[in-house]
Amino acid sequence: MHDLPLVIFTILSQLVIGGFVTLWWLDRKKSPISRQSGLMISISLVVLGAISVIISLLHLGHPFEAYRAILNIGVSWLSREVTFYGIFVGLSVLYTWFWLKDEAGKRGLIGGIASAIGVIAIFSSAKIYMIPAIPAWNSVTTLFSFFLTSLILGPLFVGAFLAIRSELSVNISGISITALIFAAIVMIVYFSSLQGGLPQAVEAARLTTHQLLFWIRLFTFVIAFAILTFCFKNQHIQNKKIYSLVFVILFVSEFLARFQFYETAIHL
Template sequence: MGDWEWPLILFTILGQIAIGIILMLWWLDRKGNHLDSQFFKQGVYVSGALLMVALLASLFHLGHPEAAYRALSHLGSSWLSREILLFLLTFLAWIYLFLLSRHLTGSRVLGSSTSTTTTAETAAGGHLTGRRSLGLGITALLGLMGIVSSAMIYVLPRVPAWNNVGPVLFFLLTTGLLGALCTLVLGQKSLIATQKKFLLQFALGCTIAGLLTFSIYASMLSGSVEGTASLNFLLNSPLFWIRALLGWLTPLLLLVSILKNPQADKATLILTVTLLASLGEVLGRALFYLSATGIQITALF
């Protein structure tokens, strides 16, 4: 069995939340350009902070962090090299979003100080909004490619529990679930009702997909001795059942309740769902590493 890999747990989970927030911002923006400038700025700041912490955490997994740049020389053959490059490009794209958020906020404040808006100001605002959507889309695309590269590192023939589509789906579902929920938390005062409903439905879909994906994944593990050992470890671990309760069942019930009851205290419930789902994903990622039979994850540098 594997070990608790806290640097990797933090890197993957926090990085996926960061990309998930940017992805949700892009999707909301392209659906009608109704993103408040302050909300956009807040989302960019939070996603950037999470991304920086994730990248810092990843360095603690390396034996020689100062030599990480050498991995870039193996782009043709190494998913790790591609992961490093794509996350660096994602961070550079985020810097563009950061600079753009400052311009958008400044232009909004400037426009609010006058009673009329000139044609030039309107054109400038529309140009900045277009750049915002493009910047969000590019950053989200690079981030998603980085997440897929991260998952592909674990698709290894010598580890039957990982040698399938499971790692890719798990990583992407975490991105969607926690990205949508964290965007909801950040946008409680800024998002309109239809935007909140979309994010709630998206989070619910990811939760249901997570349950179905694990069910299929579990059935695939029974095809080998090592896979069966991994499955037995999961099903016999109290952590797995805590993960199922906190990360799947409870969020599923709460999300359905929020969507069905418009009068509910949504702010409190959404925060509760986000915290439970986040804890569930952390436990799920820990179990992902712990249940790997026949491999010991070690530093590559």
């Protein structure tokens, strides 16, 4: 449970970045998002971003000295994560301000810059864990899984919000289904690589699959995929209840997967 703050931080930060990029993309596509809805979504993402930062500090022995992390940006992926995610949160506040002022041009520019910074932040976050000392983490699947969490949760968060506001004009189901298919492929590759890796990697795979959490995660993943596929084929039934339900199911699924990511890691 010592790593719970990191579980929450990585999940929330990736959700926030994915949601931000989705909102910016929909706004740039001139989707019919009202100023009020855009502002509310943007504010909610800023709040979640701030919460994720606060929670991440709970993992530190000296939270009030967290600012020192940026001092090693030239050599430390942790420093880069802190720096880039901090810049992203700051820019997201400015982006929210331009929603408030209804300045689409400035909003689009700042949103584009923040989206790029957010991508770098996720990359930096994943690189922290891609270390030889923990074979189960030292793989490109770690990088893919972090980005896929963002792609799975972010669009659904925004989609559910817009569906509640009756302003969803884009078929979010297609985006989510694609992300889930890639996530399934990454999951298969991940466990295959563990089974063919070092003894510590094999043991990590065994520990993961022998826990009830793994099967709950797998069940929630499959259920969400089935619901989204049904919605994609029957677009007339897409509504706020469906998107909200699927978002909650997948949030639980991703949370359990990330929890096991930390709990079953075995050092050399």
